Amino acid sequence: xxxxxxxxxxxxxxxxxxxxxxxxxxxxxxxxxxxxxxxxxxxxxxxxxxxxxxxxxxxxxxxxxxxxxxxxxxxxxxxxxxxxxxxxxxxxxxxxxxxxxxxxxxxxxxxxxxxxxxxxxxxxxxxxxxxxxxxxxxxxxxxxxxxxxxxxxxxxxxxxxxxxxxxxxxxxxxxxxxxx
Amino acid sequence: xxxxxxxxxxxxxxxxxxxxxxxxxxxxxxxxxxxxxxxxxxxxxxxxxxxxxxxxxxxxxxxxxxxxxxxxxxxxxxxxxxxxxxxxxxxxxxxxxxxxxxxxxxxxxxxxxxxxxxxxxxxxxxxxxxxxxxxxxxxxxxxxxxxxxxxxxxxxxxxxxxxxxxxxxxxxxxxxxxxxxxxxxxxxxxxxxxxxxxxxxxxxxxxxxxxxxxxxxxxxxxxxxxxxxxxxxxxxxxxxxxxxxxxxxxxxxxxxxxxxxxxxxxxxxxxxxxxxxxxxxxxxxxxxxxxxxxxxxxxxxxxxxxxxxxxxxxxxxxxxxxxxxxxxxxxxxxxxxxxxxxxxxxxxxxxxxxxxxxxxxxxxxxxxxxxxxxxxxxxxxxxxxxxxxxxxxxxxxxxxxx
Numbered sequence: 257x258x259x260x261x262x263x264x265x266x267x268x269x270x271x272x273x274x275x276x277x278x279x280x281x282x283x284x285x286x287x288x289x290x291x292x293x294x295x296x297x298x299x300x301x302x303x304x305x306x307x308x309x310x311x312x313x314x315x316x317x318x319x320x321x322x323x324x325x326x327x328x329x330x331x332x333x334x335x336x337x338x339x340x341x342x343x344x345x346x347x348x349x350x351x352x353x354x355x356x357x358x359x360x361x362x363x364x365x366x367x368x369x370x371x372x373x374x375x376x377x378x379x380x381x382x383x384x385x386x387x388x389x390x391x392x393x394x395x396x397x398x399x400x401x402x403x404x405x406x407x408x409x410x411x412x413x414x415x416x417x418x419x420x421x422x423x424x425x426x427x428x429x430x431x432x433x434x435x436x
Numbered sequence: 437x438x439x440x441x442x443x444x445x446x447x448x449x450x451x452x453x454x455x456x457x458x459x460x461x462x463x464x465x466x467x468x469x470x471x472x473x474x475x476x477x478x479x480x481x482x483x484x485x486x487x488x489x490x491x492x493x494x495x496x497x498x499x500x501x502x503x504x505x506x507x508x509x510x511x512x513x514x515x516x517x518x519x520x521x522x523x524x525x526x527x528x529x530x531x532x533x534x535x536x537x538x539x540x541x542x543x544x545x546x547x548x549x550x551x552x553x554x555x556x557x558x559x560x561x562x563x564x565x566x567x568x569x570x571x572x573x574x575x576x577x578x579x580x581x582x583x584x585x586x587x588x589x590x591x592x593x594x595x596x597x598x599x600x601x602x603x604x605x606x607x608x609x610x611x612x613x614x615x616x617x618x619x620x621x622x623x624x625x626x627x628x629x630x631x632x633x634x635x636x637x638x639x640x641x642x643x644x645x646x647x648x649x650x651x652x653x654x655x656x657x658x659x660x661x662x663x664x665x666x667x668x669x670x671x672x673x674x675x676x677x678x679x680x681x682x683x684x685x686x687x688x689x690x691x692x693x694x695x696x697x698x699x700x701x702x703x704x705x706x707x708x709x710x711x712x713x714x715x716x717x718x719x720x721x722x723x724x725x726x727x728x729x730x731x732x733x734x735x736x737x738x739x740x741x742x743x744x745x746x747x748x749x750x751x752x753x754x755x756x757x758x759x760x761x762x763x764x765x766x767x768x769x770x771x772x773x774x775x776x777x778x779x780x781x782x783x784x785x786x787x788x789x790x791x792x793x794x795x796x797x798x799x800x801x802x803x804x805x806x807x808x809x810x811x812x813x814x815x816x817x818x819x820x821x822x823x824x825x826x827x828x829x830x831x832x833x834x835x836x837x838x
Contacts, residue, residue, distance in 0.1 A: 261828050280836060314831045343825045374763055375825075379743070394738050403762050407743035419742060422838060423755055425829045430759040434826035435774070 258317040264338055265308070266325045266367065267348035268359035272381060272411035273324035274308050276348060279417040281310025281322055307334075327359055335366050344375040344424045348411060349393070352382040357392055364400060371402040374431045377424040379409040379416065445490060447510075447546070448480040453496025454515060458534045462494065465540050475547060492546065496532060511546065712791035713745070720787025723779055728768050728786070728797060735796045736761035736789055748784070753777025757785060761795075 265273040277285045286309040308324030323338055325331075339345075345367055349356045360378070370376055378397070383389040394406050405423040409416035429435040449466060451459055463479050470477040480491065490510040493500075500514035515532040530538055720726060728734070739758055742749035749755060757775035760766055766774070772782060789795040 259828075261825075312832065312835060314828065314835060316831065318828060318831070320828065320832060343828065374759075390741055398738075403738065405739040405758075406741070407739075408741050409743045415746065416743070418836065418838070419746065419749060421832075421836065422749075423739075423742070423759070425833060425838075426755045426759045427763075428825050428829050430756065430763050432826045435756055435760075 258319060261318065261320045262323060262338065262342040263320055264323050264325055264342050264345040264367075265348060266327075266345055266363045268327045268350065268353060268356065270350045270353065271348035271359075272350070272379075273326070273348055276346065276379075276411045276417045276420075277308050277310040277322045277324050279411070279414045280312065280421070282313060283311050285310040285322075285324070307331075325363075327362060332366065339367055339370055342370060342375075344377075344428055345370050346420050346424060347376060347378040349378065349380045350382050351380050351384060351389065356380070357396055360393065361396060364397065364402070368400065368402075371397075371400070371404065374404060374427045375424065376402075376404045377420050377427065378404060378406045379411060379420045380406065381408070381410055383408050445474060446476045446478065447490045447492060448478050450480040450491055450493045451495070452493060453499045454494065454532070454534070458515070458532070461534045461536055461539060465536060465543060468540075469543055469547060473547060477543075494530065494534075513542065709792050713740075713788045716784050716788035716791055720783040721780055723768065723772075723783050723786075726783060726786055726790070730769060731767060732797045733765035733767060734761055734771060734786070735765040735798075736794055737796060738762070738794050740785075740789060740792075740794070748781070751777070751781050754781055754785060757782060765796075765798075 265276050267273050274285055307326075308322075310322035310324075312320040312322065314320065320343075325335065325338060345363075347360060347363055349360050353359065364371060367376070378393060380390060380393060390406050390408060397404060397406070405420075405427065407419060407423070409419060411417050411420075426435070449462055451462060454462075459479075466477045466479055469475075492511045492513065494513045494515055497514050497516040497520065500512055511528055513528040513530055515530045515534060517532045528542060530542060736758060739762060742755070742758075753775040754777055757771060757777045760771060760774055772779070775782065777785070786795060790797070
């Protein structure tokens, strides 16, 4: 019988969740986008209000479901359900947002279980031009005793998404001792 | 996205001593590769060029050496006729008359070298961050001192600094075994940056001087502590073209007249961590260089930003080695066996991370709390992972084309 797996993409508005899912999904992502009512803080015509959904079917018939999780408060009740049994989380951030770390830290706290297992990776886009701009994200994770790959990536390029997934998969294999 | 267009680098090819047919081949291939990456390729036709254009010379063997000595070219490619002995000192060679396939291979190699810096690093560290000497020299940490050129003309860089009364500056003098630019550094004249100068001067290898990694790490740490940037000779960047991890940075001559270094060398300013990676690329080519005791346990306290090292991160075993070292301390032999990464790649990874201060190396008896304590819920989550994500990951890797 075919198995179902879940891979989560979590991040604030404009972080690139829909784009990342689009890069790897075999179907056009099913998005619940609506007109963005917060154009003051982010100039984007559409934004996802509940979930993005994409899918990859494996040769065995098993399916990997890809969920893009936005940060709106009213949908946070769904997060524990999504996390349960998920194979991993790809956190995404847009560093040009007013407080990208605060947006991420909500996710870090909510997905602490999966972070502790190491089955997570963080991709940060639009980094400022300063020395080691990733440090604030790495420090925030370290304070929580989490050590996951943190990369500067542009998820609009497929290779950026692939790098994140490659690192996540490697993390999973090493965590499970199954990397030979 | 900001960097793609902003940091396009112009490379111009100049030909010397070649015939019309060769030039047609060069022009055709330049049209073919132009714009594939963040590089604008063009043939130098005597028109005014952008000042930041990188110039590559393709010269007949009879004039190649003179071109190299003249300086000012990012690369000098030597075209030598069939049947003649291969020049021993040239690292970039072509047969003459030019063969399209051979030239294309070489241009691809140069493109790798040039575009890595523009596409990846310059996206993070654009022109402002990779300042060239003149503007940045006024900064507090780096000043210029003048020397009468006749007194230093025949001295090496460190000798010159000592002469200038700056022997205690945090200055390192290195001797990369793979560099091949004997004419470009000492002797030199003109002016040198000194104060706390933290300048890496690189001289041609082969004289039995090896980099002292331990000294270099302290030097880099001081650099980081000062929150300043490293100044390196452009030779350091340009010559690294021989390495697959090479990068090239934009450089300009000092605008206030007079070269900073002679002949044909200039200074570029780079980020500290970037310097550490460049440095490791030169010096950490085998594990013996790192002198890690076999029984030591290695632990990596953070992942490098592989987003700016895309070529390196895609090499076999590099991500695995990093994941192994971040998740659990390991001895070097274990790491080699489990990661299956090449010795060169492991040396580069470990050396660079060590220079950046991210790699811990301790005796097995030493205390080392690596793994965070986990809650019951987290443990359950871990257990869920152990039920079989590895199998689906293997399958996913195939489907996604890893």
